[in-house]
Amino acid sequence: MNLRLTGNYLGKILLLECAAMVPSLIIALCEKSWMSALAFAIMMASLGVFGGLLSAIKPNKQKLYAREGFVIVALSWILISLFGALPYTISGFVPSYVDSVFETVSGFTTTGSSILTDIEALPMSLLLWRSITIWLGGMGVLVFILALTPYGSGNGMRLHIMKAESPGPVVGKITPKLRSTARILYSLYIALTLIEFIMLLCGGMPVFDAVNTSLSTAGTGGFAIKNAGIAAYSPYCQVVIAIFMMLFGVNFSIYYLLIIRDFKSIWKNGELKVYLSIVVIATAAIAFNTSSMFATAGETLRHSFFQVNAIITTTGFSTVDFNLWPVFSQTILVGLMFIGGCAGSTAGGLKVTRVIILLKSFKNEVRRMLHPQCVTTVKVDGKPIEDETVNQVGIYFAIYMFIMIISVLILSIAGYSFTTNVTAVISCLNNIGPGLDKVGPVCNFGFVAPYGKIVLIIDMLLGRLELFPLLMLFSPSVWKKI
Amino acid sequence: MKIVIIGCGKVGFTLAEQLSREDHDIVVIDSHRKLLDEAQDALDIMTVEGNGASLEVLRDAGTADADVLIATTNADEINLLCCISAKKLGCRHTIARVRNPQYSQQIAFLKDELGLSLSVNPEQAAAQEIFKIIQIPSFLKRDSFYKGRVELVELKLSEGGRLDGKRIMDAAKLLGLRVLICAVERDGKVFIPNGRFELKGGDRITVTAARSLLAKLIRNLDLERQKIRGVMIIGCSRVAEYLADDLIKSGVDVKLIEKDEEKCRQFSINFPEAIVINGDASKRGFLETQGLESVDAVITLTGIDEENLITSIYAHHLGVAKTVTKVDRNEYTRLFDDQIGSIVCPKDLTSNEILRYIRAMGNRGNGTVKALHRIVDGKAEALEFSVSNPAPFIGVPIAKLNIKPSTLIACICRSNQIIIPKGDDELKLGDTLIVVTGAEQSYSDLNDIFEKEAVKQ
Numbered sequence: 001m002n003l004r005l006t007g008n009y010l011g012k013i014l015l016l017e018c019a020a021m022v023p024s025l026i027i028a029l030c031e032k033s034w035m036s037a038l039a040f041a042i043m044m045a046s047l048g049v050f051g052g053l054l055s056a057i058k059p060n061k062q063k064l065y066a067r068e069g070f071v072i073v074a075l076s077w078i079l080i081s082l083f084g085a086l087p088y089t090i091s092g093f094v095p096s097y098v099d100s101v102f103e104t105v106s107g108f109t110t111t112g113s114s115i116l117t118d119i120e121a122l123p124m125s126l127l128l129w130r131s132i133t134i135w136l137g138g139m140g141v142l143v144f145i146l147a148l149t150p151y152g153s154g155n156g157m158r159l160h161i162m163k164a165e166s167p168g169p170v171v172g173k174i175t176p177k178l179r180s181t182a183r184i185l186y187s188l189y190i191a192l193t194l195i196e197f198i199m200l201l202c203g204g205m206p207v208f209d210a211v212n213t214s215l216s217t218a219g220t221g222g223f224a225i226k227n228a229g230i231a232a233y234s235p236y237c238q239v240v241i242a243i244f245m246m247l248f249g250v251n252f253s254i255y256y257l258l259i260i261r262d263f264k265s266i267w268k269n270g271e272l273k274v275y276l277s278i279v280v281i282a283t284a285a286i287a288f289n290t291s292s293m294f295a296t297a298g299e300t301l302r303h304s305f306f307q308v309n310a311i312i313t314t315t316g317f318s319t320v321d322f323n324l325w326p327v328f329s330q331t332i333l334v335g336l337m338f339i340g341g342c343a344g345s346t347a348g349g350l351k352v353t354r355v356i357i358l359l360k361s362f363k364n365e366v367r368r369m370l371h372p373q374c375v376t377t378v379k380v381d382g383k384p385i386e387d388e389t390v391n392q393v394g395i396y397f398a399i400y401m402f403i404m405i406i407s408v409l410i411l412s413i414a415g416y417s418f419t420t421n422v423t424a425v426i427s428c429l430n431n432i433g434p435g436l437d438k439v440g441p442v443c444n445f446g447f448v449a450p451y452g453k454i455v456l457i458i459d460m461l462l463g464r465l466e467l468f469p470l471l472m473l474f475s476p477s478v479w480k481k482i
Numbered sequence: 483m484k485i486v487i488i489g490c491g492k493v494g495f496t497l498a499e500q501l502s503r504e505d506h507d508i509v510v511i512d513s514h515r516k517l518l519d520e521a522q523d524a525l526d527i528m529t530v531e532g533n534g535a536s537l538e539v540l541r542d543a544g545t546a547d548a549d550v551l552i553a554t555t556n557a558d559e560i561n562l563l564c565c566i567s568a569k570k571l572g573c574r575h576t577i578a579r580v581r582n583p584q585y586s587q588q589i590a591f592l593k594d595e596l597g598l599s600l601s602v603n604p605e606q607a608a609a610q611e612i613f614k615i616i617q618i619p620s621f622l623k624r625d626s627f628y629k630g631r632v633e634l635v636e637l638k639l640s641e642g643g644r645l646d647g648k649r650i651m652d653a654a655k656l657l658g659l660r661v662l663i664c665a666v667e668r669d670g671k672v673f674i675p676n677g678r679f680e681l682k683g684g685d686r687i688t689v690t691a692a693r694s695l696l697a698k699l700i701r702n703l704d705l706e707r708q709k710i711r712g713v714m715i716i717g718c719s720r721v722a723e724y725l726a727d728d729l730i731k732s733g734v735d736v737k738l739i740e741k742d743e744e745k746c747r748q749f750s751i752n753f754p755e756a757i758v759i760n761g762d763a764s765k766r767g768f769l770e771t772q773g774l775e776s777v778d779a780v781i782t783l784t785g786i787d788e789e790n791l792i793t794s795i796y797a798h799h800l801g802v803a804k805t806v807t808k809v810d811r812n813e814y815t816r817l818f819d820d821q822i823g824s825i826v827c828p829k830d831l832t833s834n835e836i837l838r839y840i841r842a843m844g845n846r847g848n849g850t851v852k853a854l855h856r857i858v859d860g861k862a863e864a865l866e867f868s869v870s871n872p873a874p875f876i877g878v879p880i881a882k883l884n885i886k887p888s889t890l891i892a893c894i895c896r897s898n899q900i901i902i903p904k905g906d907d908e909l910k911l912g913d914t915l916i917v918v919t920g921a922e923q924s925y926s927d928l929n930d931i932f933e934k935e936a937v938k939q
């Protein structure tokens with residue numbers, strides 16, 4: 001276990017967090033919100049000190065294997081959450097530290113559930129910080145660091161870090177060099193965020209709202225800055241946000257392929273087709289089901305399109321209280337919560353690829369029961385998937401369900417309704433935001449008992465980091481010398 | 483540059499490692515997932531799984547806009563097919579490993595018709611390397627530059643010898659020759675020494691000298707001056723065939739020991755002057771009955787590294803003056819430093835030749851790399867540059883030049899003179915330089931060896 005290298009990376013991450021707080025500090029000074037300005041100043045100083053100290057550790061060897069990759073990712077995320085929660089507490093706006101950590105983790109993991117009962121009571125600096133945490137967490141804080149590393153040997157090994165943080169069953173590079181891949185991803189990310197920002201401005205949205213909404217959409221997080229959520233904005237803005245949510249749920253390699261004009265590869269991508277089909281079918285189904293609730297067909301279609309995209313990309317924005325929708329539509333939404341977006345995007349959930357692989361392997365399994373000696377393969381995009389990968393997807397799903405059940409069990413001790421418990425856990429594990437019943441779109445998580453919030457915090461981290469990095473921390477063999 | 487490598491075996495991996503370190507974009511193609519995963523985990527490259535000769539796989543790997551394609555699979559035919567396809571797709575240069583001696587005779591034809599830029603024959607290269615070593619056995623390794631007129635030779639300093647405990651700046655005087663000790667290997671580390679560096683017995687030094695001075699060098703260093711009149715080759719392989727050809731033509735007696743009867747027969751048909759013995763070299767006592775103790779040199783060329791190493795150690799133990807060992811994997815050979823003589827690794831020779839070609843490729847202006855040899859077990863490099871364009875470092879005494887650390891100018895070749903440079907020598911337009919550098923830096927241009935301000939103020 002290369003402790004020095006791990007320390008060095010943790011230091012760099014803390015320095016990144018320090019830099020990320022600059023915009024909030026500036027806004028705090030501009031709006032004369034002295035408590036939050038003080039909070040951010042204190043935090044930046046401490047992050048600067050700790051980050052500086054840790055990143056001064058020079059690693060003896062640059063060896064970085066899977067083990068270090070997982071640990072660096074898990075510890076980084078825990079640290080940035082613990083540190084990033086302090087501005088809320090120190091400024092006094094969120095007195096309970098558990099609540100602050102919940103809000104911060106919800107940001108970085110791009111969940112978007114909030115413990116705040118009154119979002120608009122927060123100063124702009126804190127609101128901006130919320131949205132920035134989502135933006136950074138979406139593409140990944142470590143991927144950001146990887147984009148900045150200088151050329152040199154050892155770069156190949158850093159792939160382990162990217163593999164540990166990025167979502168999807170198989171993480172690959174877009175270009176031969178890791179640094180270029182990270183840079184391309186972030187460039188596309190920044191570009192799309194900017195485009196959404198401009199389009200929202202065109203729709204007449206105030207600048208501050210547009211900034212926060214685009215940051216929040218980009219990470220598919222779902223922190224709105226108005227208590228009414230996205231219902232507070234015009235239909236044009238709602239449609240723009242819906243489309244961009246959908247775009248951010250697509251594998252970013254597709255955008256790269258678009259730029260290099262490799263249309264054939266885009267066409268061959270089965271995951272994209274399945275993803276888009278699910279969006280279309282779910283929108284249609286929900287539109288039919290809720291048609292009686294809205295005045296015009298246009299409104300029905302707009303709300304159902306918005307909500308489907310919000311849920312499948314695990315953003316979690318809402319334009320309407322779907323707690324009031326018929327159960328059929330709600331069930332479709334819960335189903336979408338499980339599926340999630342495409343691999344290689346900022347969305348959460350199981351990921352469409354995994355769902356495709358699981359379904360194909362179910363089919364194969366049935367065939368093998370009928371013909372015992374049969375040899376089967378799972379093919380995705382025309383290429384066969386290794387048995388090992390298929391097994392891993394199956395096990396992932398199993399561990400996932402297991403964690404869900406345990407979390408629901410622990411939560412149920414507090415006495416909330418079954419729907420509340422189940423959808424709260426599903427929402428956090430899949431990094432969506434809203435659930436149903438007591439944690440519906442117009443509600444918040446403030447009422448949950450502290451121990452329940454801690455369970456949900458752990459669920460959010462597990463979901464975003466795709467289970468293993470966090471679970472690794474508890475495995476003794478990671479820390480042993482062998 | 484964008485480079486596609488087909489085949490992720492030892493040669494493919496070594497090339498990918500070195501070239502990605504030199505900042506090229508590398509894509510490796512192989513049909514074995516496991517090899518690719520191992521490479522992907524350790525190197526900053528992209529991998530594509532599939533058959534390198536298939537157009538689709540080549541397209542996936544982006545061969546159409548690649549600068550070089552290097553085919554290093556085990557099969558010559560696949561290598562050649564890969565190169566043809568790549569060239570058709572638009573790849574600029576293609577390099578293939580072709581080992582079959584029957585194909586290698588058609589190399590000139592192949593290169594022109596099929597647009598093959600370079601073909602590398604590892605066995606032939608190994609045989610040539612061994613032949614050079616046999617010619618002057620006192621040296622562990624010989625690399626030639628400037629059309630063969632300057633050589634960098636590696637030799638081991640004996641304990642209590644003439645240079646033990648002496649400083650580099652005194653060495654030339656002691657030897658009475660203008661030679662330059664340009665690299666010293668001690669305890670696995672390589673030093674590019676300045677004048678004050680002190681030599682110790684047991685050091686492996688690399689010396690730059692004009693070819694004509696080599697005989698005197700041997701005499702003045704009190705090294706063994708024997709000429710090798712007869713060698714015993716153990717193991718009949720392609721290397722053995724190439725080597726036997728060269729040896730017999732130069733009048734050296736060859737005795738071959740080989741287990742397989744059919745191979746013996748074939749060898750004896752091809753080389754009637756050689757003595758061919760059908761026996762098992764690993765059997766105890768067998769080699770002595772064949773006169774192992776009295777032979778001038780033993781060259782172990784079986785297909786099994788361990789057998790080669792043990793036989794060489796044994797031969798050395800019995801007092802054979804010179805041993806040459808062929809190994810395929812040389813990760814552990816340094817353990818045996820004291821017990822065996824020269825080691826030849828065909829795969830390393832292949833990688834080096836290809837690296838040399840690539841290094842010489844991507845250049846413009848002053849100092850294209852004309853030749854490149856990796857010396858001191860790959861830990862240092864010797865490059866041949868030509869000073870072809872005007873530059874600030876021309877006409878300035880070397881002592882006043884800001885050369886990067888761990889780098890030195892080992893030799894200046896001007897018209898027909900070989901100059902081992904001293905501080906007051908100057909570089910002139912049209913010179914050919916031989917530069918030695920510790921292998922951390924990889925220079926592809928002469929300007930790179932100088933700091934930003936080439937001339938000291």
